[in-house]
Amino acid sequence: MKIVVCVKQVPDSAAKVVVENGRVTWGDAPLVVNPWDEYAIEAALTQKEALGGDVTVISMGGESAREVLKQALAMGCGEAILISDPALAQADSQATARVLAAAVRKISDVDLIFFGRQAIDDDAGVIPAQTACLLGWPVLSLVSVIRSLDPGARTVRVERSIEEGRQVVEARLPAVISVVKDIGDPRYPSFMGIRKASKAVIPAWTLTDLGLGALDPVISWPELMNPPQREVKTEMITGDSPQEIAEKLADKILGEKVL
């Protein structure tokens, strides 16, 4: 199996993210592997261990994104590729999907691509489906379990987690899979893995390397704002017994006319 995992570097989920002078800042919070993508790495490594083959991790970003690639290598991915180009600084989802699809074509003979369900910075969750669409491959999104992966029959069968419950879907390979948390907790990097990753030479591909010209943006972002401050006056409910507190609180809630 030849597997590709796509990862993104994002501010940690505990970061206090604010806009200052029109720019996003997150203080001294660290940049990390997008939490959903850690599950994608785990899913890819699990499949490789079961069936053999190799896992290549790719990330589109600036030089700092080498750090997330190193973490993926330390977890067990065999190769890493950074995709970095000044022209991608303001890439929209369509441009990102085009770049990732081109990278997968360049890697060639890929059987499966794993993504996390969405990135916790832009929360768009459209890249897996868009990349699949550009490659002309089926997409299996929000996958919670990989039931079977059969390289001989060229099929993959998964459970998807949808609003209504769990759906079992089968697709032909090659395919694109986006995963949710149920797929299995990501492993920690091993000591040997960390040593290997620290010495790894990570190539950087530009748009030219991918054979892509300028990617005209189809989206613009005229403004980024802090959300309006929530004006809440907190009323503390007290009483001599739980019953008295409950009685008062229930009346207060009913008074808000939200039930």
Next chain:
Amino acid sequence: MMSNKIWVYIDQFKGRALPISWEAIGVGRTLAGQFGGGVTALVFGHQVEAIAQEAFHYGADEVYLADDATLSEYRPEPYTTLIAKLAGESTPEVILFPTTTRGRELAAMSAIDLKTGVLPDVTALNVQDGIIVVTRPVYAGKLLSKVQCKTRPQIISLRGRAFPKPALDPSRTGTINRIGAVLAESDIPTKVVDYAQVGGGVSLTDASVIVSGGRGVANNPSLVPPAGLGEKEAEIWKAQQGFKLVGGLAAVLGGAMGASRAAVDAGYIPYPHQVGQTGKVVSPDLYIACGISGAIQHLAGMRTSKVIVAINRDPEAPIFKLARFGVVGDIYAILPALTEAFGKKLGK
């Protein structure tokens, strides 16, 4: 035929439309008021003509109805191919999708097929000089981003409960245009094999009331776990007793049960209940947080709830800053009393 500039995709599962689709028709009507013309609804499935009638009742003027066995279960490939064909033959200005798992995916893929931009999970929308500018939360709502699409059609998916559901008018009718499927079964690379309902309760993202539990639900010193349990099992057992109380209150209020990431990570409750940045982002009318301190990643997932109530032993818990009403106390004592009080007052 199909001269309308505003199209709305109607999401259905097993032949039943999701009500969030009607919210999208409501937005479609507002836009039609600005762009002129009517609203065209796209209804795909098998034996789904009743949904077309419902779409008229909620405000559609015309329905493109693709009723075919190959469309019986949603699959992205045949559905998106159909949208691309229809939109390619016409010139819609806007295609609206409800942000369901299916709607978001179709919006994403349609944008690729139609070489245009997609604005997913939008919570507000304005028209300025004929251009739609949307607002979408990013960083799980820690920030808001205004976004616009430079190309046509503008593909937008709308977050559930962010826009009002239009009133039902059973006397409204419209025109049905029947269309065939584009892909033959043999050309479709996926097959739906099975489906199982999970939980069966109210879904978090649709719920108007959510009662959530955090790590605090395991903190009842007076509970004695059954003999023979290890330390971790005993903790989980205690937490499950706590979540029974959380679930009891949710049930009497007709709501859904949520949880913090800490509670999910500790193994107290399965992941589909998780509210927060790496769980579900929710916006109910009433959110009751029980034993949840209010980590930033949890607050990001529920901060737009209309009325927030916090019950916690720690008076310094950050959750109280967002709460309209707060109780400093033991959820094991308060929750049963509150469930009983609501039971009485709501006549249940």
